[in-house]
Amino acid sequence: MFKFCPACASEKINFMDGKVFRCPNCGLVYYHNTAAATGCIISVPEEAADSTSSAERILFLVRGKEPATGKLDLPGGFVDPGEGIFEGLYRELQEEIGWSPPIPDGASLADVFTLFASFSNVYPYKNIAYNTCDLYFYLRAPGLREQDLRLEQDEITAVRFLKPEDIDYNEIAFDSTRRAVQAYCMRAGAALA
């Protein structure tokens, strides 16, 4: 990531243990820390579900930019400096899909988003590999429709509301997201419902 020390421009800078830069010339120590990121399963219950099909659809975004342009993703993203994990996710929903869940009187964001899985991920962006700790949440959004959403220009080209049995896992952008969707779908209809 750094060919030269960003403080003294020495070429002797070392990258150690996959996480820390140390410069023997000026003593700089810089940790390339894991970044927190979120993903959210927004589950829309089917209004007229029968016993032969799933009783829900999951909202996916179609990515409009690299990495993984055209692949399916969940809403969410990096937590910004100064944010908690719930605030970061709430902001990402507003930015990406122009929708955020209603918060009942007396409730908090922690009551709205339910954590169900977490995996590590490597997010390559413009020649830098960001190590992330991805946290996955779900929420139910009865009656949510595509026309309720306002998609972020250039970042997202479309949305899909998919039944669990119709998801093509090869079309999901990131391994951690694939694992999270699988974990959710295996539990859906049972413990999570």
Ligand SMILES: [Zn+2]
């Ligand atoms: Zn230095």
